[in-house]
Amino acid sequence: MISSAEHGADISHVADDTLISIIDDDDSLRTALVGLVRSLGYRANGFACAEDFLAADHASRSAAIVTDIHMPGLSGIELKQRLTADGCAAPVIMITARSEAGLQEKAFESGAVCVLRKPFAAEALIECLERALAK
Numbered sequence: 847m848i849s850s851a852e853h854g855a856d857i858s859h860v861a862d863d864t865l866i867s868i869i870d871d872d873d874s875l876r877t878a879l880v881g882l883v884r885s886l887g888y889r890a891n892g893f894a895c896a897e898d899f900l901a902a903d904h905a906s907r908s909a910a911i912v913t914d915i916h917m918p919g920l921s922g923i924e925l926k927q928r929l930t931a932d933g934c935a936a937p938v939i940m941i942t943a944r945s946e947a948g949l950q951e952k953a954f955e956s957g958a959v960c961v962l963r964k965p966f967a968a969e970a971l972i973e974c975l976e977r978a979l980a981k
Contacts, residue, residue, distance in 0.1 A: 869893045869913040896920035905934045910978040915942040926956040937978035
């Protein structure tokens with residue numbers, strides 16, 4: 847991942863209390879995404895699974911949520927459906943390494959604001975975050 851200085855992101859308007867939650871069972875990717883989001887000036891917390899995220903009660907405090915689609919336990923799509931049922935309006939960005947037919951459509955139907963296919967460029971995630979936070 848690259849830092850915000852390297853890709854020219856304008857972080858002057860970022861509120862340092864904005865929390866982005868990142869959920870991915872891949873430790874190295876989760877760590878990299880947390881680092882990228884923090885380099886943009888946001889607070890970021892990482893979780894290895896949807897259940898850990900829900901147990902930490904971060905849904906109501908998150909300005910945006912980035913989640914893998916395929917994880918042990920609840921999938922990213924199931925997580926989004928549960929958040930919606932619980933009244934959580936935080937925008938959700940979904941990421942996946944899989945390419946099966948209809949997966950992106952299912953993610954968007956569940957309410958994802960963005961779906962990124964791994965590997966993705968840091969700029970793609972930054973663009974999705976900007977769109978999600980502008981809502």
